[in-house]
Amino acid sequence: MLALVLRGFLQRKLRVLLTGIAIALGVALMAGTYILTDTINHSFAGIFHTADETKSVIVTPTQSLGKKVRSEVSPIDEALLARVRATPGVAQAAGSIFSPGSLLSVHHKRLGGGHAPEFIASEVPSRFESFAPVAGRRPQAADEVAVDEATAERSSLKLGEQVIVAGTGATARVTIVGILRFAGGQSFGGASVALLTAAEAQRVAGEVGRYDQLDVAAAPGVTPKQLRARIRAALPATVVVRTGAEQAAADTANLEEDLGFLRTFLLVFAYVALVVGAFIIFNTFSITIAQRTRELGLLRTLGASRAQVLRSVVEEGLLLGVFGAVLGLLGGIGLAPALDGLFKAFGADLPDSGTVLETRTIVVSLLAGVGVTVLAGLAPALRATRVPPLAAMREGVQIPPRPLPSKRALIVRFAISLVVVVAVSAASKGVGIVLLVAVVLRGLRLRYRLRHHGQQRKYRIVPALAGALGWLVSWRGITARLARENSIRQPGRTLVTAAALTVGLALVTFVAVLAAGTKATINQTETRSFAGNLIIESSQRGSEVGIPPAVAPALRRVSRVASVTAIAFTVGRRRGSSSNISITAVEPSSFERAYRVEWKQGSPSTLLDLGETGTILTKSYADSQHLKVGQTISVLTPSDHYVSLTVRGIAQDNAKLLSDLTISRALARSGFGQVEDALDFLSYVPGATDAQVQPVVDRLLEASFPQVRSRTAAQFKQEQANQIDTLLELIYVLLALSVIVSLFGIVNTLILSIYERTRELGMMRAIGTSRRQIREMIRYESVITALIGGILGLVIGVVGAILVTTFALSGSGYVQSIPVGTLVVLLFVAALAGLIAAQLPARRAARVDVLRALASE
């Protein structure tokens, strides 16, 4: 039987290729994702290893709130360093600085690479140094700097040139004395590094007298583990002591966790593409089995059992799956760099070197590709077993439909799905409502099927939509009319073909509606809440670089500025809890001049009562934790100690500036180690205008704090919208793959349908239909199919987004907004997709040989 399957394969090269690609694209994204993330991981593991292997023991601050949360006030000070040095077995110990900062040209142009981070690093004794100068030397004086090779090349920096290094503590103008290369030859992960002398690095980073890390070398005869134990015993719990190897492993594991998000994010799109591919496999197999009824009947007549027929079809799926999966895996190897490029284009610089192809990638990709293909082909394969031997003898024998389920079976099925839905809803509140809708829909369907029991299923939606679409092009005459009729000839087939496109477009629509709503919400809530004139923010939005604490006082001295209020964000964890809460810190005396708070309990004067022990909760947090005014909670801070906070008020903030907890700015500094501000709100004196104040503010910032910039409320909102749009575009690009996969489905269905209609096409050509008219007819049919998919996708996407936001975001001030323009564009995209998909089938149809077509039975 396998030989027969193989031969069939070779005879249907085009179809095998088209369906194979439909699966291969999903597999390629999957394999590409694994390869990309493995490669990044591999590169970073190399960097960490190189950086830490020279050190016997490394001391870093304890991060009780997770690896991402770090107090800006390091617990590692000179006294701690002295204690390490005094520990027996320590040959050498040195503190180092490695803090996010900004590296700029003297003309205030950023020198970093795109969106990769920039770091301020301190010079350390040569045995701990991971960087070696390729030109010049390491810095020796406070006004000297060495920069990494990649940054120097990118901005063509020369020795002797001046640059600006800006940190939390200060902005320094320094001279380049060296160009550095990271040991081991790897690039430093795309990041830029400015190496200063230890004292200058501390000053610029705002960590005078403190270090981010201690590097320790063991004396001869002392193992790193022994030394680690001794140092551990000598130091307080506010620091972690690891061997160099342990530190590298910890950093790698940490990164792996970060990459996990990226991996999951990308894999979601791979799964979507695979689901769409499954639709196409299912459809193709269904059609080919219908077309091969006679052949299958012959096999049965010749004595093939049902099991053998089933096996032959499943084997075909298996073979196709292997073909698609291998194709996909190869594609994935090519796609990984493209994905990397995609992220670079969207502003995320992910370092990688070489291509890491793990066995896991190969296994998972092959399993996914083959599994999806075989599963999708199973239902058609089972259908093939119902072909009666009689089909071999007679023309036009239909495969008997699956016996219709009895009324009882329908009710039982409904009951089962009801139980599943209730169970899932109970498990997670958010999706419950959506599932409820699903139950209602299923209930309606059950009612319909019970009422029309005994009838075969009809696909009313296809004729209805095709009718409407056909009517739109009816002025195009007979070709459009025939296209419409042909598209509803096999409504089930058209529906499945269209459904493949529906999946992708529904997701695109869903995301687009959500994004439009989010933008509308931001616009409305910020307009309502923000009462100031200018917003001061980091020039590197989304980076770890914040606003130095000196900015707000400096801005207060600008003329026509009435007030500047600083806002900072930090996190904490309630005693006994395992998850972090987010915290906003505000300056009580000036906050309400620039921001309107909707008080549920409390008043503007509540802010003034905050002190270092009070907090304000958002209503949603208070409700979820059943907290009331007057209660006291204990919160662990990034500085690794607990503070007690008494609830003074409860507020609603739809603009989401206020977090779970709001505390005073002073407490954030003293208790949470939060030195930098996240935002400063600036208000003018009455009558002052942007034109009068903003240029003065900008001049001040540029001269003293080049890592910070000012934005009007409108500019700020525009940039938030741009950020959403960037994410949206990234998602569009990734979903485009699913749409492309569905194109192959349309092509496939059309080619198979054309094959079925060869005689008709021959007759039409014989009685004088031109090739052009035939092509036109096929194109209309394709566009109608694509638009059916598009319209269904749009409807599902819009309704889904409205349902989810209505129920999941109720009470959060979410503003619904339907991006009509985008939806219209999407319909055009669907139509265009249909047009593209029709190219090959249309040409084939037009090329039909009249005589042979008329002779074919």
Added chain:
Amino acid sequence: MDATASSDGYQRIVEAEDLRRRYGEGEAAVDALAGVTVDFPAGHFAAIMGPSGSGKSTLMHILAGLDRPTSGTVRIAGVELTELDDRALTQLRRDRIGFIFQTFNLLPVLNAEENILLPLSIAGRKVDREWFDRLVDTVGIRDRLSHRPAELSGGQQQRVAVARALISRPSVVFADEPSGNLDSKASGDVLGLLRHAVDDFGQTVVMVTHDAHAASFADRLLLLADGRIVHDGDAVTAEQALDLMKSVG
């Protein structure tokens, strides 16, 4: 119509000269037509008979512009077919030729009326309602106009096909075994319709058949064997036709 008038006063609608058609190459080459010269005057009903492989279908395909001869010329209503490109040939078939097939070949997605009007729809021509009504009444399917082919009997389908072939008032109708898939009653009806089209509408009909009974409806009988015309004569009875067939084996 610019067809050339022959000496006997008829207009020759279809003229073929020394048609040869070779399939394949070298040793395996087969001459389906080995030099056929024939013409069909306007307003006549001609039947082409011959055993399987005699070349009768090939002849009809070439005369109708569906196939090209290896050598020789074909003119329809004065237009030289062998000089036309695909587009011009398509247009000629559309405007000058009507087709009736053995397997009816109606479009299943269109109803009877739409099927009849299909050639006009394709050409984008206006419907002559009077002519349409006359045709519908002649073929007798007025009460079936809104039915789709699947809802019609074989005879009804072929009558629709006849109306479709005549709707554009073609110069010539080619019928390929028009009664081949019909029972004798329906067969007689359809052939009677073709006869009627020739007698009452002055239509020119060329029919290929291996059915002697069908041939007896024609004015003229051509017999083909091994790619050559072996008999060309006036109308005959079914029995005579059968005898003629036997003679060429």
